[in-house]
Amino acid sequence: MSAATAPQPIDVEEAVRETARRARLAGRALATATRATKDAALHAMADALVVAAPRVVAANARDLAAGRTAGMSPGLLDRLALTEERIGSIAGALRELAALPDPVGEVVRGSTLPNGIRLRQVRVPMGVVGMIYEARPNVTVDAAGLALKSGNAAILRGGSAALHSNTVIVEVLREALTGAGLPANAVQSIDEHGRAGAVALMHARGLVDLLVPRGGADLIQTVVREASVPVVETGVGNCHVYVDASADPAMALSIVMNSKTQRVGVCNAAETLLVHADAAPGFLPAALAALHEAEVVLHVDDRTAALAGDVPTLPATDEDWATEYLSLDLAVRVVDDLDTAIEHILRWSSGHTEAIVTSDLAAEHRFTTELDSAVIAVNASTRFTDGGQFGLGAEIGISTQKMHARGPMGLTELTTTTWHVRGDGHVRH
Amino acid sequence: MSAATAPQPIDVEEAVRETARRARLAGRALATATRATKDAALHAMADALVVAAPRVVAANARDLAAGRTAGMSPGLLDRLALTEERIGSIAGALRELAALPDPVGEVVRGSTLPNGIRLRQVRVPMGVVGMIYEARPNVTVDAAGLALKSGNAAILRGGSAALHSNTVIVEVLREALTGAGLPANAVQSIDEHGRAGAVALMHARGLVDLLVPRGGADLIQTVVREASVPVVETGVGNCHVYVDASADPAMALSIVMNSKTQRVGVCNAAETLLVHADAAPGFLPAALAALHEAEVVLHVDDRTAALAGDVPTLPATDEDWATEYLSLDLAVRVVDDLDTAIEHILRWSSGHTEAIVTSDLAAEHRFTTELDSAVIAVNASTRFTDGGQFGLGAEIGISTQKMHARGPMGLTELTTTTWHVRGDGHVRH
Numbered sequence: 005m006s007a008a009t010a011p012q013p014i015d016v017e018e019a020v021r022e023t024a025r026r027a028r029l030a031g032r033a034l035a036t037a038t039r040a041t042k043d044a045a046l047h048a049m050a051d052a053l054v055v056a057a058p059r060v061v062a063a064n065a066r067d068l069a070a071g072r073t074a075g076m077s078p079g080l081l082d083r084l085a086l087t088e089e090r091i092g093s094i095a096g097a098l099r100e101l102a103a104l105p106d107p108v109g110e111v112v113r114g115s116t117l118p119n120g121i122r123l124r125q126v127r128v129p130m131g132v133v134g135m136i137y138e139a140r141p142n143v144t145v146d147a148a149g150l151a152l153k154s155g156n157a158a159i160l161r162g163g164s165a166a167l168h169s170n171t172v173i174v175e176v177l178r179e180a181l182t183g184a185g186l187p188a189n190a191v192q193s194i195d196e197h198g199r200a201g202a203v204a205l206m207h208a209r210g211l212v213d214l215l216v217p218r219g220g221a222d223l224i225q226t227v228v229r230e231a232s233v234p235v236v237e238t239g240v241g242n243c244h245v246y247v248d249a250s251a252d253p254a255m256a257l258s259i260v261m262n263s264k265t266q267r268v269g270v271c272n273a274a275e276t277l278l279v280h281a282d283a284a285p286g287f288l289p290a291a292l293a294a295l296h297e298a299e300v301v302l303h304v305d306d307r308t309a310a311l312a313g314d315v316p317t318l319p320a321t322d323e324d325w326a327t328e329y330l331s332l333d334l335a336v337r338v339v340d341d342l343d344t345a346i347e348h349i350l351r352w353s354s355g356h357t358e359a360i361v362t363s364d365l366a367a368e369h370r371f372t373t374e375l376d377s378a379v380i381a382v383n384a385s386t387r388f389t390d391g392g393q394f395g396l397g398a399e400i401g402i403s404t405q406k407m408h409a410r411g412p413m414g415l416t417e418l419t420t421t422t423w424h425v426r427g428d429g430h431v432r433h
Numbered sequence: 434m435s436a437a438t439a440p441q442p443i444d445v446e447e448a449v450r451e452t453a454r455r456a457r458l459a460g461r462a463l464a465t466a467t468r469a470t471k472d473a474a475l476h477a478m479a480d481a482l483v484v485a486a487p488r489v490v491a492a493n494a495r496d497l498a499a500g501r502t503a504g505m506s507p508g509l510l511d512r513l514a515l516t517e518e519r520i521g522s523i524a525g526a527l528r529e530l531a532a533l534p535d536p537v538g539e540v541v542r543g544s545t546l547p548n549g550i551r552l553r554q555v556r557v558p559m560g561v562v563g564m565i566y567e568a569r570p571n572v573t574v575d576a577a578g579l580a581l582k583s584g585n586a587a588i589l590r591g592g593s594a595a596l597h598s599n600t601v602i603v604e605v606l607r608e609a610l611t612g613a614g615l616p617a618n619a620v621q622s623i624d625e626h627g628r629a630g631a632v633a634l635m636h637a638r639g640l641v642d643l644l645v646p647r648g649g650a651d652l653i654q655t656v657v658r659e660a661s662v663p664v665v666e667t668g669v670g671n672c673h674v675y676v677d678a679s680a681d682p683a684m685a686l687s688i689v690m691n692s693k694t695q696r697v698g699v700c701n702a703a704e705t706l707l708v709h710a711d712a713a714p715g716f717l718p719a720a721l722a723a724l725h726e727a728e729v730v731l732h733v734d735d736r737t738a739a740l741a742g743d744v745p746t747l748p749a750t751d752e753d754w755a756t757e758y759l760s761l762d763l764a765v766r767v768v769d770d771l772d773t774a775i776e777h778i779l780r781w782s783s784g785h786t787e788a789i790v791t792s793d794l795a796a797e798h799r800f801t802t803e804l805d806s807a808v809i810a811v812n813a814s815t816r817f818t819d820g821g822q823f824g825l826g827a828e829i830g831i832s833t834q835k836m837h838a839r840g841p842m843g844l845t846e847l848t849t850t851t852w853h854v855r856g857d858g859h860v861r862h
Binding site: 117123213214262379395407412 | 461464465544546550552554559560642643658661663665681684687688690691695801802803805806807808809810811812813814816817818822823824834835836837839840841849850851852853854855856857858859860861862
């Protein structure tokens, strides 16, 4: 991992730790800030971004030019690109955040104990939340807003290809915070320190309360492996649709098509289709034709190939079962029974979302209780796994781990709790 | 870290991974076991332990003899020792677990979305829970019972000084599980693999869903630093009592004495006393005398020393502020104001429990909202931080981290959730 090449050698690790200490102090102010103050700051940030849009677009143009020179793909360039219109909708997301309830201060549990002690479990911010993500400048605003609303100070590390955009955005957000009476250090970037800064952030134990990587599988695995601070693993979605023997074929086709093709390149898109052997002859020929028509490349087992007719297919290997394509590719397998479908998913899934299409209550019960994924969809598309769709409001990512948060992470998942024990001189006997 | 010295060299890492795979399979059976089945198994385990008590005591005698030879301290020997009476009360704890509600299956949140999708967030077991602890054979039973009740398979690694005791206990528990119709591999020990086994467990990523270290600060820090599997940090308690200017001196004395001396060597005992300068002259002379009378060794700042009269004191250093004594020692400091008390605690606390004695509502509000610890006690002893005292029933440890669980961890904290999305052919537009 190469160190940042600065004219004066600087101690990146210490610089990042110092950033985190400033974040901790800012976090103390945020933790006791009222919802009204935080919401006013979110509106101020939104307004400031709209006013600064021409400046942000100009900075973004530099990033885009560098990206083109470096041969960045059209897809990545599109995710990097900002227009005044896009900035308007990013600002709109901040205003929507302001409209969401504040998780901080919620009393999660409470009771009066037999000895008269009043016990309360109260939701409080984590403190300092780190975010490592790719060259998508909208995530900079999103992450800053979510952290602020949940009372946390944010330390941001975006992809270096978005450096100029992020620098201006963070500057604008910090000015808006100050204007709203909150510490500018509630939002800090460590982009200037390059990859060494990201590594230092992963190791700032005791200074970072939660680190959320957001991006592709490589980024996430690197962070999970490297980090010694608490991490929530997000996003890798090797999602399955299982068409049961009892499935309504039209419903199954609609759900398969939606899960695979409604939006490609997102973690809640389906990557493997499993079809019960009894349903396969009646379902697969038409389904494979429709998928092919939609330009889906089909990686299939022998039994599926035998039902493909004129539809071109490629032979599926174990690598296909394991892959999150994030593209118009789909692995397809015919399974003997529900048990085989469950075993397949337990073996290959990343634990994100699995869908079953069935009319059989017993199959539905087994599918929902025997699998081990964050979300199980019954007669619904995998694409519903989403904080907005779930009614959680904003979303910081989709957790595929079991600790702390599982599935779409909203504001609540950026908080922890503390216990208040109130007595009148109580001592223990 | 030395490898286990077996006659045939074995691959400890692979052996532990294989143990974890067996646990995963057993966990699948536990995840769908009914509460009735699990409770019957807990009773069977309790009965079997009572029947096997003479055998357990005999094995324990071998551990005790080896411990004495190795010069183990009386305190550690006491924690290692099992008698038929102690086994009876350990078995009783299993029966109490059976009486607790089952967290699995609880619907945490649920709603019908505007599009008609029925959404449920349901509590499910973590899967495989690892436990690394010291030479306390009661923890073996405790951990196995908590894991079973919460539907998790347990992998246990106890202190090597308890090897003979733990081997017999695990054998007895496994037989009881089989008799109750549950897989024996719901409880497995890796003690035979020594420290290399513990290290392998810490690195069994993807195979262990949660690892809980339970023991002294060194053990916990080693696990937190080494582990690549998800860990909950438990137990280190550098707890503070702050006596505010407005405190009732009699209440303050009672709470200080209870927090420090009611039980020594536990994580929720107080280690530092902070006294507001205005309260110090009226409170400290009598308090220091009472503490001295109770054989507490006092490590004090200059202002406290000036009020100590004939009571012998030692000068406090930064090390005293940082230390979890776990003994009849107490650090004492006079502070100018509440701000200084809060700054002291934010700097030195391990984030476990802090108590304030006050009659001032504003001081109470600031103390409860500006600190950053798992439990804040107001006019109550620090000793109340305990799953049993909180009414959570059994307790696997006290989390001092913010992720996943904070404060006393009961059965709920050994679970995660999954989302069920039920539609009627819903697709996303």
